[in-house]
Amino acid sequence: MNFTLHVWRQPGPGLDGRMVRYEARDVSPDMSFLEMLDVVNERLTERGEIPIAFDHDCREGICGSCSLMINGVAHGPNPGTATCQLHMRSFHNGDEIHVEPWRARAFPVIRDLVVDRTALDRIIAAGGFISAPTGSAPDGNALLIGKELVDTAMDAAQCIGCGACVAACPNGSASLFTAAKITHLSLLPQGQPERIRRAGRMVAQMDIEGFGGCTLFGECQEACPKQISIDTITLMNRDFLRSACAPARAVVESD
Amino acid sequence: MSLELKSRVPAGPLERKWDSHRFQMKLVNPANKRKYTVIVVGSGLAGASAAATMSELGYNVKCFCFQDSPRRAHSIAAQGGINAAKNYRNDGDSIYRLFYDTVKGGDFRAREANVYRLAEISVQIIDQCVAQGVPFAREYGGLLANRSFGGAQVSRTFYARGQTGQQLLLGAYQALEKEIAAGGVTMFPRTEMLDLVVIDGRARGIVVRDMVTGKIESHAADAVVLGTGGYGNVFYLSTNAKGSNTTAIWRAYKRGAAFANPCYTQIHPTCIPVSGDYQSKLTLMSESLRNDGRVWVPKQAGDTRAPGDIPDAERDYYLERRYPSFGNLAPRDIASRAAKAVCDEGRGVGPGGLGVYLDFADAITRLGAHTVRERYGNLFEMYQRITDEDPYRVPMRIYPAVHYTMGGLWVDYNLMSTIPGLHVIGEANFSDHGANRLGASALMQGLADGYFIIPNTVGDYLASSRLPKVDTSHPEFRLVEAEVAALTRRFLSVGGTRTVDSFHRELGKLMWDKCGMSRNAAGLREALERLPALRAEFWRNVNVPGSDSELNQALEKAGRVADFLELGELMCRDALHREESCGGHFREEYQTEDGEAQRDDARFAYVAAWEHAGADRQPVLHREPLEFEYVHLAQRSYK
Numbered sequence: 001m002n003f004t005l006h007v008w009r010q011p012g013p014g015l016d017g018r019m020v021r022y023e024a025r026d027v028s029p030d031m032s033f034l035e036m037l038d039v040v041n042e043r044l045t046e047r048g049e050i051p052i053a054f055d056h057d058c059r060e061g062i063c064g065s066c067s068l069m070i071n072g073v074a075h076g077p078n079p080g081t082a083t084c085q086l087h088m089r090s091f092h093n094g095d096e097i098h099v100e101p102w103r104a105r106a107f108p109v110i111r112d113l114v115v116d117r118t119a120l121d122r123i124i125a126a127g128g129f130i131s132a133p134t135g136s137a138p139d140g141n142a143l144l145i146g147k148e149l150v151d152t153a154m155d156a157a158q159c160i161g162c163g164a165c166v167a168a169c170p171n172g173s174a175s176l177f178t179a180a181k182i183t184h185l186s187l188l189p190q191g192q193p194e195r196i197r198r199a200g201r202m203v204a205q206m207d208i209e210g211f212g213g214c215t216l217f218g219e220c221q222e223a224c225p226k227q228i229s230i231d232t233i234t235l236m237n238r239d240f241l242r243s244a245c246a247p248a249r250a251v252v253e254s255d
Numbered sequence: 256m257s258l259e260l261k262s263r264v265p266a267g268p269l270e271r272k273w274d275s276h277r278f279q280m281k282l283v284n285p286a287n288k289r290k291y292t293v294i295v296v297g298s299g300l301a302g303a304s305a306a307a308t309m310s311e312l313g314y315n316v317k318c319f320c321f322q323d324s325p326r327r328a329h330s331i332a333a334q335g336g337i338n339a340a341k342n343y344r345n346d347g348d349s350i351y352r353l354f355y356d357t358v359k360g361g362d363f364r365a366r367e368a369n370v371y372r373l374a375e376i377s378v379q380i381i382d383q384c385v386a387q388g389v390p391f392a393r394e395y396g397g398l399l400a401n402r403s404f405g406g407a408q409v410s411r412t413f414y415a416r417g418q419t420g421q422q423l424l425l426g427a428y429q430a431l432e433k434e435i436a437a438g439g440v441t442m443f444p445r446t447e448m449l450d451l452v453v454i455d456g457r458a459r460g461i462v463v464r465d466m467v468t469g470k471i472e473s474h475a476a477d478a479v480v481l482g483t484g485g486y487g488n489v490f491y492l493s494t495n496a497k498g499s500n501t502t503a504i505w506r507a508y509k510r511g512a513a514f515a516n517p518c519y520t521q522i523h524p525t526c527i528p529v530s531g532d533y534q535s536k537l538t539l540m541s542e543s544l545r546n547d548g549r550v551w552v553p554k555q556a557g558d559t560r561a562p563g564d565i566p567d568a569e570r571d572y573y574l575e576r577r578y579p580s581f582g583n584l585a586p587r588d589i590a591s592r593a594a595k596a597v598c599d600e601g602r603g604v605g606p607g608g609l610g611v612y613l614d615f616a617d618a619i620t621r622l623g624a625h626t627v628r629e630r631y632g633n634l635f636e637m638y639q640r641i642t643d644e645d646p647y648r649v650p651m652r653i654y655p656a657v658h659y660t661m662g663g664l665w666v667d668y669n670l671m672s673t674i675p676g677l678h679v680i681g682e683a684n685f686s687d688h689g690a691n692r693l694g695a696s697a698l699m700q701g702l703a704d705g706y707f708i709i710p711n712t713v714g715d716y717l718a719s720s721r722l723p724k725v726d727t728s729h730p731e732f733r734l735v736e737a738e739v740a741a742l743t744r745r746f747l748s749v750g751g752t753r754t755v756d757s758f759h760r761e762l763g764k765l766m767w768d769k770c771g772m773s774r775n776a777a778g779l780r781e782a783l784e785r786l787p788a789l790r791a792e793f794w795r796n797v798n799v800p801g802s803d804s805e806l807n808q809a810l811e812k813a814g815r816v817a818d819f820l821e822l823g824e825l826m827c828r829d830a831l832h833r834e835e836s837c838g839g840h841f842r843e844e845y846q847t848e849d850g851e852a853q854r855d856d857a858r859f860a861y862v863a864a865w866e867h868a869g870a871d872r873q874p875v876l877h878r879e880p881l882e883f884e885y886v887h888l889a890q891r892s893y894k
Contacts, residue, residue: 012805013467030530030643038535038756045754045809050800053808055323057496059536061637062421063327078640085640110467111806118444121324125436129429130388134308134706137379137386140413141343144397154390154415157422161326190388 001027001093005040007052008100010109013116017109019098029089033076034059034066036088037099053112061085061225064160067167068113069100074164074223082162082225102167106174106210117163119209120177126205127198128181130190143189156183158226165220165228171212176220178202179236180228186239199236200243258513258866260879263667264368269885270350273372276668277711281718288313291717294461294476296448296503298325298431300424300698301681302482304705307430310439312710317474318431318440319463321447321498321811326428329484329496330701333420334541334634336402336412337384337698339377344401348409350374357696358886360406360586361661361689362838362854364516366862367885368668369686373696376703381413383706387426391415402630403546404694406586406893412695417541417634423698427705447811448503449739451479451510451677452731458677459725462735464743466811469804471740473727478676478713481507482705485660485682487520489819489826490771491763493657494526494539500815501822504664504683512672513864513877515665515685517822518830521692521839522772523658524590527641528610537656538641540613541634542694545583547618547627548651550574550590552611556601562612562650573597581893588691588839588852589893591655595772596850598654605652614650655772659697661688661839662829665864665879669712670704673864675720678713680704685862690838743803746813751796755812758793762820765789770827775843779831786824793820825865825874832876835859847890856888 003024010017022044027036034056041051057065066083070076076086091097099113107115157180165176182199185191191198214233221230265276283291291314295306298320306318320328340353353374358365381399385391391413392400401410415422434440445466452460452473460475486501487493508514525540551570558565573593575582585593594611597603604610619627624647628635635646642652664672664679666686671678681701688696769782793816801807836845836852837859845853862879 028531028533031533032535035533035535039533042754042756045798045800046752048798048800051809053806057322057327057498058329058332059497060332060538061640062332062418063322063329063496064324065322065327080636081640085637087640087643089643114806117323121326121432121435121442121444124326124429125432129433130386131433132383132386132388132430133311134304134383134430134710135379137382140341140381140385140391141398143385145393146397147393147395150390150393153388154422157390157415157425158418160421161324184390185388188388188390190386 001029001088001091003027003091003094004096006096006098009052009112011111013108013110027088029087031088032059032084033068033070033086033088034084053114055114056084059084062160064162067102067115067162067164069102069167071098074102074167075225079222080225080227082160102163104166104172104211106172107163107166119211120161120163120174122209123174123178123202123205124181127194127201128185130185131194132190145189149187153184153187156180156228156232159228160226162225164223164225166211168219168223169212170217170219171215173214174206174211175214175233175236176224176228176230178206179232182236182239183232186235195239196243196246199239203236203240258673258877260513260665260673260864260877261667262366262879263669264366265668269367269371272368273375280711280715283714283718285313289315291315292317292476293713294319294474294479295482296461296480297328297482297484297683298428299328299330299482299484299681300427300701301705302328303424303427303431304702305480305482305680305709306440307427307434308706308710309713310434310437312714316440317443317476319443319446319448321445321466323444325431325442325444326425328424329499330424330698331421332496333698334417334539335404335543336414336419336695337380337423338404338411338695339381339413339699340374340411341378341381343399344410346409348411352409353377353411355886356407357687357693358689359891360693361691362852362891363689363856363860363883363886363888364837364881365687365689366881367883372708373687373700373703376707377699379707380699380702384423384426387430389415389422389426402543403584405542405545405584405590406693414543417543417631420698423702448483449506449814450735451507452735453510453674454725454729454731457675457722460727460732462732462739464739467806469802469807471736473732473736475725475727475729475732477717477722478678480678480680480709480713481664481683482680483683485663486819486822487657487660489762489823490657490766491759492529492534492537494523494537497536500818502815502818504679505818505822507664507672507674507677509867510674511867512674512677513665513866514662514825515862515864516662516829517826517865518770518833518840519661519690519838520657521587521659521661522591522655524587524594524655525613525653526656527638528605528652528654530606538637539656539658540638540651540653542587544613544631544634547622547630548583548613548615549617550583550611550613552597552602552604562604562614571597571602578893585893586691586693591772592841594655610652610654612650613653615646616650619647659692661685661690661692665862669715670709671712671716676716678709680709690840743810746797746799746810747803749794749797749799751798753796754798755809755816758789758797759816759819762789762816762823766823766826770830773841773843774830776831779827782827783824783831786820786827790820793817828874829863829865833859833863860888
């Protein structure tokens with residue numbers, strides 16, 4: 001297969017970037033999208049040009065590193081599929097393919113297709129955890145957790161933190177990411193004591209980082225490689241509302 | 256040489272060693288802990304859990320990872336589960352049985368005391384992770400569920416669908432982020448350790464490269480902990496993440512840390528076969544699939560019928576035939592070699608004949624597609640995405656692939672290397688798994704090391720050592736920084752014609768052919784001749800574009816591949832010297848009549864720890880004898 005690529009090239013943070021055209025020749029339909037880029041990069045290097053920078057690591061759809069906007073769609077055309085699991089058989093011979101980085105105010109471009117997603121880590125640091133210092137845990141079976149409940153929590157916990165939801169959202173909102181973590185932890189009995197404070201802090205951090213607000217477009221759940229549902233956002237909003245109504249000390253007591 | 260291997264295994268009965276050792280250890284007063292800085296390199300299960308726990312204790316922790324977020328470490332990709340001797344199933348499990356299974360599974364090449372401690376701690380890990388909110392699978396009654404894994408006849412594996420590693424890592428990552436917010440941990444993402452700084456014989460810091468700006472920087476500390484994972488990517492194609500590398504432990508080796516059993520590599524039996532030359536990595540299909548999937552090939556060589564057209568009588572369920580009591584759940588090394596054997600006989604399936612079937616037809620008939628989907632749904636989807644075949648209708652095709660390295664930096668019972676103050680945890684060290692790791696034991700070891708062992712033993716080291724104040728103005732830091740910067744410039748100045756990846760692929764193929772699933776003396780000698788030539792070619796002809804003052808992925812790769820090129824030689828040397836077969840190390844010259852690994856306990860019941868002797872000199876072999884007081888040394892049998 002042969003393709004014409006248009007790839008965003010930007011030499012560094014804050015510098016001007018532009019779309020550059022490349023030809024990808026003799027591509028096997030069984031190649032992953034990233035393997036196709038590997039081959040393009042090999043050719044660029046051999047020609048003495050600078051290869052295209054892109055984030056990737058596990059290449060099996062779980063680490064959340066890969067982050068390409070392909071023809072305007074986060075992670076490309078296949079639903080429930082991260083870029084690294086997208087194969088060239090999903091395209092037609094001769095296709096023109098536009099490849100861009102995640103675009104969002106909270107995700108500044110570092111180089112080419114690589115963006116800074118540390119804002120997502122700071123949302124987790126604001127409250128996306130259960131405080132359980134090592135050594136203090138009771139027996140794992142001391143707490144009964146119904147199968148349906150844990151399955152629903154797991155559906156949300158599957159989030160790989162790639163940021164596709166942000167890139168897909170016209171508002172650049174991180175609501176699906178944040179709501180997935182809030183849902184995972186707030187459904188479980190272990191997560192109850194910090195539940196209200198968690199929602200208040202994580203949502204506040206989302207605003208601090210410059211993510212937009214959620215207006216329920218639903219683009220995020222279409223783009224999510226783990227197909228996490230926007231139902232989680234409903235739960236987040238409910239907990240957030242409760243945190244807003246709660247006495248101030250419930251939200252900020254440990255500051 | 257001066258290097259001495261002191262295992263520091265505590266005296267006393269096996270089941271009392273860890274308890275009494277913890278009592279013997281010196282403690283750091285809570286108010287003094289914040290005066291100590293501990294560096295943790297790597298943020299996988301071992302690194303993240305260690306960093307979080309030491310911060311909870313009050314130490315001042317600096318944690319480094321090369322990924323853009325600590326959550327992306329490759330522990331995230333572990334699928335099947337984590338072992339613990341809870342005996343919730345009432346099926347005869349116990350701490351002693353997990354200990355026994357692990358020593359036997361490792362083909363009697365691990366230290367008994369370490370393995371027993373691991374089995375002991377396994378039960379606390381599950382509790383800890385549940386408390387953090389890890390959504391382990393549950394029964395309808397709300398109790399924790401279990402599944403079975405290879406090398407065990409009990410059901411002791413806890414799991415979260417096929418994403419157990421992800422959920423455990425997110426638990427540790429969330430604990431780490433909690434401590435970052437609390438100010439106990441400073442996190443350095445996109446930062447790669449490029450060297451270790453040793454002052455007055457003790458590890459006192461590291462030199463790193465900021466991968467965004469290219470700046471070379473030093474960090475000083477009172478102790479350094481490496482949790483930087485394994486080196487399976489020396490084979491180029493493996494189930495490891497693309498970024499997984501040996502650089503941190505290799506450079507520590509060159510600063511004096513002994514490297515133990517480098518040749519012990521785990522080849523995982525159930526991976527998706529290679530489909531073309533462009534392939535960049537291999538994808539594992541969890542061992543848990545062998546709970547319900549049946550492995551087979553046609554009885555007749557060259558049988559090209561579609562799997563559905565081959566009647567049962569003409570199929571060879573070779574694992575069930577050769578190992579009736581463990582069947583499809585034979586340990587990984589044995590299952591991998593059995594797959595290679597049938598493919599060598601010309602009975603392999605799929606393109607190139609390098610594959611065997613993993614068939615779920617019986618399981619679907621017995622349990623229904625719904626139950627199979629519930630157990631393995633995400634794995635089936637992953638398989639279909641990669642191969643374009645539907646495993647609910649046609650059997651999966653699988654083939655062994657490099658997955659894990661049991662070898663690593665040598666550590667004593669305290670998980671400290673031969674450099675005082677340098678501790679090594681998780682896959683980066685050599686301990687616990689001997690010559691073969693059982694499934695669902697890597698997660699267990701990483702978390703045992705990080706949550707429960709290292710926070711104790713680092714404290715003991717700090718309390719019992721005289722550590723003069725050292726900061727990065729010390730001349731040794733300047734010296735190491737200059738060496739690192741010079742090496743970086745050297746990569747950029749070669750200006751050759753070959754890409755880094757082309758060298759990596761060539762190295763990988765050589766290692767797979769000569770030091771892979773089976774090895775022999777002639778092949779290993781050939782590799783030992785070819786490797787220095789390949790290295791010389793690399794330094795003469797590699798092409799690393801770009802500069803050192805920016806994000807430069809080719810430069811990052813060049814550093815890692817240069818280290819792999821050196822490590823490969825040590826692996827071959829170790830494999831050549833070990834004139835026996837054990838676990839994942841299969842020497843063709845040493846096998847039983849029916850093709851099983853033949854150990855030589857009289858000559859090789861030891862840990863081989865290699866000491867770096869300088870760039871152009873052969874490394875020096877040191878031996879730590881292994882004594883088996885509790886487990887009787889025997890030929891492994893899974894028949």
